[in-house]
Amino acid sequence: MRRVFSSFDLVAVHHARNLLQAEGIRAEVRNDRLASAMGELPPAECQAEVWVLDAGEAQRAERLLREGPPACGPPWACADCGEPMEPQFTQCWRCGAARRA
Numbered sequence: 001m002r003r004v005f006s007s008f009d010l011v012a013v014h015h016a017r018n019l020l021q022a023e024g025i026r027a028e029v030r031n032d033r034l035a036s037a038m039g040e041l042p043p044a045e046c047q048a049e050v051w052v053l054d055a056g057e058a059q060r061a062e063r064l065l066r067e068g069p070p071a072c073g074p075p076w077a078c079a080d081c082g083e084p085m086e087p088q089f090t091q092c093w094r095c096g097a098a099r100r101a
């Protein structure tokens with residue numbers, strides 16, 4: 001078991017857990033009810049946490065949480081400068097133009 005994420009934001013914590021599970025990493029949320037005890041415990045003790053069950057997957061899990069899910073959808077080209085872009089980007093890295101629908 002290894003902790004890979006913690007936050008006071010329960011939505012973010014559950015989102016992180018879902019993201020890992022979608023990638024086949026077994027993970028669980030801990031402390032998600034402790035927030036109600038705020039004021040009685042030191043704040044750092046009240047953060048909800050995501051733990052991966054297999055410590056060997058922790059590194060992959062942390063990278064996934066840092067970089068987001070693997071690319072989905074087709075590559076696209078910047079409408080302003082024509083630069084070919086990988087699907088995970090929402091903004092052109094060359095000219096800064098936002099991706100258009």
Ligand SMILES: [Zn+2]
Binds near residue numbers: 079080082097
């Ligand atoms: Zn561009």
